[in-house]
Amino acid sequence: MTAEDTQHPDLQRLLRWEDAGGTWSVAARHTVGSGGAGEEVTLYLLTCDGGEEMDVLTTQDPAVLQHVDRGAQ
Numbered sequence: 001m002t003a004e005d006t007q008h009p010d011l012q013r014l015l016r017w018e019d020a021g022g023t024w025s026v027a028a029r030h031t032v033g034s035g036g037a038g039e040e041v042t043l044y045l046l047t048c049d050g051g052e053e054m055d056v057l058t059t060q061d062p063a064v065l066q067h068v069d070r071g072a073q
Contacts (some may be wrong), residue, residue, distance in 0.1 A: 010059040014043070014067065021048035022033075026068060032060060039065055 010051075017024065025041040038060055045055040057064075 008059075008061040008063055010057060010061045011063045011067065014045075014057060014064055015052070017045050022046060022054070023048060023051065027056065031066075041068055043067055 009032075014024065014072065024043045025045045025046060027044050029039065029041045032038045032040045040060045041064065042056060042058040044053045045057055046052060047054055
């Protein structure tokens with residue numbers, strides 16, 4: 001079993017996007033759940049050459065939120 005096998009599918013998707021040269025930007029981020037127990041982020045997935053929006057990723061995956069917090073790209 002590889003590390004990728006244990007990653008949430010949303011994190012796998014985002015890392016594949018970055019590995020292919022794509023970039024992303026945060027479209028929205030807010031708390032969700034009763035009492036604001038969690039967070040959700042929406043990312044625009046952008047092309048590497050012109051920043052054209054190709055897709056949107058919305059997730060509550062803590063690993064993606066940590067990745068976004070680090071500003072990794």
